[in-house]
Amino acid sequence: MEIIFLGTSGMHPTKERNLFSVLFRYKSENILIDCGEGTQRQLRMINIPSTKTNKILLTHLHGDHINGLPGLLQNLQANQYSKDLEIYGPVGLKKLMYHIFEIAGLRMRVKINEIKSGIVYKSKDFYVEAKELQHSSKVYGYSFTEHDKRKINMNYLKKFNLKRHVLLGNLQKGKDVVYNGKKIKAKDATTLVKGRKLSLITDTVYCDNCIKLAKDSDLLVCECTFSKELKDKAKAFKHLTSEDAANIAKKSKSKKLILTHFSQRYKDTERLVKEAKKIFKNTVDAKDFMKAEV
Numbered sequence: 001m002e003i004i005f006l007g008t009s010g011m012h013p014t015k016e017r018n019l020f021s022v023l024f025r026y027k028s029e030n031i032l033i034d035c036g037e038g039t040q041r042q043l044r045m046i047n048i049p050s051t052k053t054n055k056i057l058l059t060h061l062h063g064d065h066i067n068g069l070p071g072l073l074q075n076l077q078a079n080q081y082s083k084d085l086e087i088y089g090p091v092g093l094k095k096l097m098y099h100i101f102e103i104a105g106l107r108m109r110v111k112i113n114e115i116k117s118g119i120v121y122k123s124k125d126f127y128v129e130a131k132e133l134q135h136s137s138k139v140y141g142y143s144f145t146e147h148d149k150r151k152i153n154m155n156y157l158k159k160f161n162l163k164r165h166v167l168l169g170n171l172q173k174g175k176d177v178v179y180n181g182k183k184i185k186a187k188d189a190t191t192l193v194k195g196r197k198l199s200l201i202t203d204t205v206y207c208d209n210c211i212k213l214a215k216d217s218d219l220l221v222c223e224c225t226f227s228k229e230l231k232d233k234a235k236a237f238k239h240l241t242s243e244d245a246a247n248i249a250k251k252s253k254s255k256k257l258i259l260t261h262f263s264q265r266y267k268d269t270e271r272l273v274k275e276a277k278k279i280f281k282n283t284v285d286a287k288d289f290m291k292a293e294v
Helices: 039-045 069-078 093-104 154-160 167-172 208-214 228-236 242-251 270-277
Strands: 002-007 021-026 029-033 055-057 085-089 110-114 118-122 126-132 140-146 149-152 177-179 182-184 190-193 197-201 219-223 257-260 283-285 291-293
Touching: 002 039, 021 039, 021 140, 039 069, 069 093, 085 093, 085 118, 093 110, 126 208, 140 208, 149 167, 154 182, 167 177, 197 208, 208 219, 208 242, 219 242, 228 242, 242 257, 242 270, 257 270, 270 283
Parallel strands: 029 055, 055 085, 085 110, 197 219, 219 257, 257 283
Antiparallel strands: 002 021, 002 291, 021 029, 118 126, 126 140, 140 197, 149 190, 177 182
16 A cells, blocks of 8 residues: 655645645555646656556545646547546536546546545455545545455464365455364454555545544545644635644544645745644655655
């Protein structure tokens, strides 16, 4: 489970930071979260073909989070993209995509999903949950949670002389089995390994759903548009401060916090990290092209 920061700026790009976009990678899944202007160039900079993308999750429909979408789709079509691309986002997404396809002259298969709070995607390895947050337009945060797995206790199975067998698969599913006339209980023969969780929050004021979404995250990626001294401005523009992000991490019992989506006023984001660390110690700031594993 890996996340790559393609753009870490909020509202305006800077010389150091592109507009917001994040790539989530898990096995064969490459899921793009938001697509700020210049996203496809950022992918080229790290030698990841845009055609690897199989899903796009949009947090909301403000320009700084979606203006890279038409160009990305044109690039996919030009490269004869053959997958069924899935795009998820709030109500209004279908209308937006209709206009993008008309203006750009696109002819490709795209499945558009207008979402509500809840699980929006599930695979055999993990699921994606969305929760509505609070901004000047409808906005969602996303969490990526790996399914819990059972690890086989081979030492325990030695007394049953059970090594390689199809029954091991049943034990991993939590099912008791019978081997050579002896019952083997899954709870004794396996150890439950809790799945990892990554949560992403951007463009919102501090609210209860931020904490609910991020609950028990191994990694929380959270917007930090303003420093604590600009909390009134943050409230007016419906964004978070460094202290807000840290409090969300602390109250949600997350293990690590990465700050992102910085206002262009901050040439150096170290002050924002220091403010957050006073509340939540395990905090770092994101930079374009930074990778983080969960």
